Amino acid sequence: MKLKMSILMLAISGLLLDGCGKKDTPPGSMPDTVGIHNIYELNKEEGSLDSHAGEESSSVLELDFNSYVEVPSATLGITNPVYSRIKKKKSGGYILFYQNGQIGSNIYYSNSADLKTWSGGKTVFQETAITSSQGADSRRYSSADAVVLTNGDILAVTSFRANKAYRYSPETNGIMIRRSKDNGFTWAPEQVIYTGTNWEPYILELPSGELHCYFTDTDPVYSNSGTSMVVSGDGGNTWSPSGTSNNYKVIRQYKYLNQGRRIYTDQMPVVRMLNDGKTLAGFMEARLETNNQPDGTSYYMMSLVYGEDNWQHLSGDQVGPTDRQSNLFRGAGGYLAQFRSGETVISCNINNLFSMKVGDNKARNFNHKSWATEWYQPFSGTGYWGSLEVDGTHSIVGTMHKSGTIMIGRFILNHRINAPQKNITVDGDIGDWTHTDALFIGSQGPTQATFRSAVDAQNLYLLVERRDNYVATGDNIDLYFHNNEGNSLNDNSLKITIGPTGIVSCAKWNSSSWEATSASFLTIANQVSGVVDDGSADNGYLSEIKIPLSTLQASGNYFRFNAVMVDGKTTDTFTFADTGKPDTWMLIKK
Template identity: 40%
Template sequence: MPSPEHRIARRHVLAGSVAAVGASLAASFPAPARAAGRSPRAAASLELDAATYVELDADFLNTQTAHYPRIKRMRDGRFILFYQTSQLAWSIYWTTSRDLKRWDKPQLLFATHKILDGADDRCYATADARVLDNGEILAVCSFRANRGFSSNMKLNGLMMRRSTDNGRTWQPEQVIYVGANWEPFVHQTSTGEVQVYFTHSAPKRVIENTKGSTGVAIIRSHDRGRTWTPNVTEYPYAADRVAQQYTRTTDAGVKMFTDQMPSALQTHPHGRIALAMESHLANGDYMISLAYTARNWPDKLAMDEPGPADRQNNLFLGAAPYLARFPSGESVLAYNRASRQYLRLGDRDAREFGDPETFLPGTGFWGSIEVAGPRQLVTTMANVRSDGNKIMLGVLDLVRH
């Protein structure tokens, strides 16, 4: 009999699906002018330090189907890694390391359990985290009912746990948003505001009974995650939309949108933020788009309003973006294409990017990056294998020429 991880209900994956890194991404696609040619940081490049490369195997990870690794450097200098135990959703583990080679025994952070008197399972997926300015760690993931995902929005949402001791212990779960969602990204601005960006689909589901239309929304906290604005707990489950791209109108006259799997980067003080997103176009292609704000998203979009005005749509073929920036100003955009992870060096504003490079040897999807020093970047992704998935990790050096 298959394990519980393989008996979960299937769903239409809103973002970063296998299709997004498989056949639909295999074809070449011309890059627009702003993404082509020499890097805006042509005097620098990324190089993999081969001595740092490591793979965590399935036996160590306690699952044959590890996916969605997210790595963060904590205030004490150690690293914390989060991953989920199924491609779609089940449970989420964490583990820590001082040197990226020797890792502590993984422990459950969000564990699936029975709900509705045993009639369904609550499962967890797509965790992200942020080490706050005071050293606390906020880990946020999507949760959903395994069987009732589409029928009852109140059984889905965003869950958070907090650690005040560099990941050694975690406070109880806290629901911070109610409604269907995927792929939260946790960000903190220089003013201390904590933001959770996420793939936002619930309002069109409940208002129009529309599936497959997405956008990016945020909730904000001004007390390091203890309270959130807007406090979304009921119909129509609308957070503050900040980005969505029109794709088509259905035969029934319903407008469909995309933008999902967000990753945010503050590019300058006073609210200048770049937002990388995956855009699923009407022709089936997955593309990387970016949106920008100069004032910390002061205006929220209506349900059928595209925006923001300042954005670069469909820059290049790819899925599952993740942003980071070195202290010296170079931005880095990581994403998937044809089951490989690619990275591009960019300018300080994350508007212009150089040519893509790939470093991790395996194939998979849904990776992430984290700045680990003045010129060091940690990159990670699942290596999807028939004999059990592994998690790849390596350190990239920023080299000046």
């Protein structure tokens, strides 16, 4: 078949470069008459619960470079913002909670409509003068979190303590909540929901409406901990059990005896109800000591636990739950989330880096890899105590402290996409691409690309949309295709390099290397929103490509696909993808 190329150049006026190199003008600053989509305009099909169960090993997260922000202390109103917890409001926008310093005394919050611009920090829990068993004292607050209820109310929850009497008088310590009914702009008075020494409360709303408040149940004298909870059946108005240090002990592992006392751990809990509607999964740290003795050096390990309903309530010397994966790897400050499609995500601090892993819909297997490998660590800054918040079917927000700032980024879920049966005309008009199932690259710089696929009886189609503020010769994308037969490249593996004006090169794998071949069997149509190499602001380009299925010799229902995008000196590809290992590429299902 003769190569067909339809190059439609749509010139638009723009700002000239001042000197050499790429401009900082973002894509979309000039009118886009081509209609190049960004990733947030795609992936609109909600899909069924656990739609990707069994395929999660190929699912990865990709930072949206353009979403990343470091919120400065000047905005947040304190010098050392830590313990960041971010929540998406039911009516739109976000709210961020944090404290000043590792121990904390006040809890602050900030609101944002877009994750980029944040309001000045305000106090939600304020240090207060009190009288305790130690005389004049102060009530201080630390380790806050929040939950957005089904009705839209926001419950902010925090641990409080008497500064001087903390170790001596558990009745002066506890957990408080405050409720906002207007998206976090005003707050009802403080409400004590638990009395007793604790840290790191976390609230979960079950599908029934019941609320669980999990927390680190602490004996500060003997460094004893474990996870306990109190429960509300009326939306947080009342909680049980009541009384000082009276709670339901639900998660703990035994460490050793200290002065005749049994010492436990399992702390800083985060618990989610999984998509099956019955399994509770918890992710938490354990504080352990070398030689398993109280005078040993402390270190932290991460564990996963599983249960149903309200867990088994532990008493006496009991430990539990029995269904658990204990002390899997060194880390601290864990968080857990789940996408509608099934993928679970854990985050924690490993060597002071915000670290994430994608797991299966049961939160048991994570990337089917060793715990020592393939942690996604997208933030260059170091810190501790991060969190996660799913904010769409294909996006999740991550945040963590960095000295003097809070880092925030949105991550796109790349997982198996479908290539539906379509009648695609390769002409540069993408009106027949009505489905929005898409993959995304865009973690290394402002230039980003999305990829969609379709099939008919004879052909595989690919739509590439590249958003680029300055389209230049050499702005290429390497596209890799594999028939999913085995984990190695084979004679049917295909590499196509495209640029703003169409196909740059084509190659097939020949035993040990890529061998150039004619591209005459391909059909491509390009459109550029802008003018190549003219120095003015552009929006990018798109390519429609038709590939005969016979070229790939794909007899099964899946293809493997990879892409490497070049933008000046920057290259970008899917997270963990290796061009020589098709089993690390993305899945396309026909």
